[in-house]
Amino acid sequence: MLIMNPPEITVTVRPQYLSEQSDPENQQFAFAYTVTIRNTGAAGVQLIARHWFITDGEGEVQEVKGLGVVGQQPLLRSGEHFEYTSWATLPTPAGTMRGEYFCVTEDAQFFQANIPEFALVMPRTLH
Numbered sequence: 001m002l003i004m005n006p007p008e009i010t011v012t013v014r015p016q017y018l019s020e021q022s023d024p025e026n027q028q029f030a031f032a033y034t035v036t037i038r039n040t041g042a043a044g045v046q047l048i049a050r051h052w053f054i055t056d057g058e059g060e061v062q063e064v065k066g067l068g069v070v071g072q073q074p075l076l077r078s079g080e081h082f083e084y085t086s087w088a089t090l091p092t093p094a095g096t097m098r099g100e101y102f103c104v105t106e107d108a109q110f111f112q113a114n115i116p117e118f119a120l121v122m123p124r125t126l127h
Contacts, residue, residue, distance in 0.1 A: 007041030007105060009076075009113035013097075017122050018087065024122075027091040031120040034085045035069070037101070037113070039076035044106040046075045047082070052099040052115075057092030069101075093122035 014034045021030035039045055052064040067073065074082040088097065098117035104110050 007039065007043050007045050007103075007111065009045065009101070009103065010038040010040055011101070011113060011115045012036045012038075013115065013118045015097075015118055015120050017120075019122075021087075022122070024093065029090045029093050029120075029122055030087060031090070032085055032087045033097065033118070033120075034083060035115070036081055036083045037074070037076065038081040039078055042078050044075060044077045045103045045111075046073055046106075047101050047103050047113075048073055049102040050099060051102070052088075052097060054088055054090070054095065054097050056090045056095040060091075088120065090120060095120045 012035070016032045016034075018030040018032055022028055037047065047069060049067050050065065050069055054062045054064065070084045070086060072084075076082055096117050096119055097115075099115040101113045101115065102110065103113055
């Protein structure tokens with residue numbers, strides 16, 4: 001059962017286009033994103049699983065689910081943060097990502113922390 005008033009978890013994301021891993025001629029656009037998860041509440045929380053919705057420029061949605069993030073299930077005490085970098089590829093030069101983390105408090109209460117939608121965009125270059 002999810003608790004109704006979850007602890008304060010703040011999620012921020014910094015996306016970046018990866019030109020060296022992209023192949024625009026073959027519709028492969030690579031993006032890195034660095035996520036910072038900050039526990040601003042009073043209780044410790046542990047991130048257990050993730051659920052991403054990756055939407056390309058054509059509106060096609062890919063869902064990604066799994067345990068932890070980058071092979072870890074970090075425990076964040078009050079005031080602590082965890083940062084990691086991961087990546088995604090799209091068949092279009094622009095898209096969006098959003099999602100949620102499934103977490104548990106130190107007293108075994110489950111809750112979801114929303115990951116706000118962010119844009120994945122290949123920068124345009126001028127010649």
